[in-house]
Amino acid sequence: MATDMDAVARAAARLAGAMDDGRPVAPVRDLLGEQDIAAAYAVQQELTRRRLAGGAVVVGRKIGLTSPAVQKQLGVDQPDFGVLFADMDVSAEPEVPSERLLQPKAEAEIAFVLGEDMVDGDLDAARVRGAVEYAVAALEIVDSRIAAWDIRLTDTIADNASSGLFVLAEHRVTLDAFEPRETIMRMYAEDELVSEGDGAACLGDPLNALAWLARTAQAYGEPLRAGQVVLSGALGPMVPAPSGTRIRAEIGPLGTVTATFSEKSDKHKEEGA
16 A cells, blocks of 8 residues: 555654744644554654754764564554664763653664665675674663653654663673673663663574664665664663663673763753753
């Protein structure tokens, strides 16, 4: 069935409005249905086009829905992906700017930085592994423009896979020094353990997630490129990250990555942003 481009345009306008106004909006599945993946990615692509036209720069991708439990909840059997833009990387900031976020949650992940393009040819496990230059510990700050995180599959895909910001640690580790699937993760909020897991929680191996993305991006005509960052998916449950919170994740041999969420101004608190 052909994609309803009027519905795509209306969904894109609704989500763009949430970004512009700083207020969550109703789900877009009333326009797209709950399982029309093509329509949802069309919305994501339209919002990406608008951002690029405004001067944004793509620096990589994020993979979502890598947990079997979350896939079951949304009635799907595969992950999804979103686009990472340069201004989403807040690694160099002293604090995560809470005023840029609506309903933030934090996930601890392995980030892969690519040393080779994955444009054509057979993107098998060996090719994908060989394309990774190094890995770092990462915090993905997921966010939703959908009110109360009331999302289904098409809502999150259209909303750039519920992306927000991200923080990368500085310590770099190559794949000959560790196995991503064996990595143990513990995440703390104000020194209280709030999430834990391992690499196997991410599609059995974060490299499996990377391989899926490489093939999917190639199929969409926007293949992964050398230098890009890939957030490979959560190693454990995500947790709320309200303003003022300090999050710390320990991710095996990759070490520690931390983020402190800034206090919102009185104006933002009053607006509920």
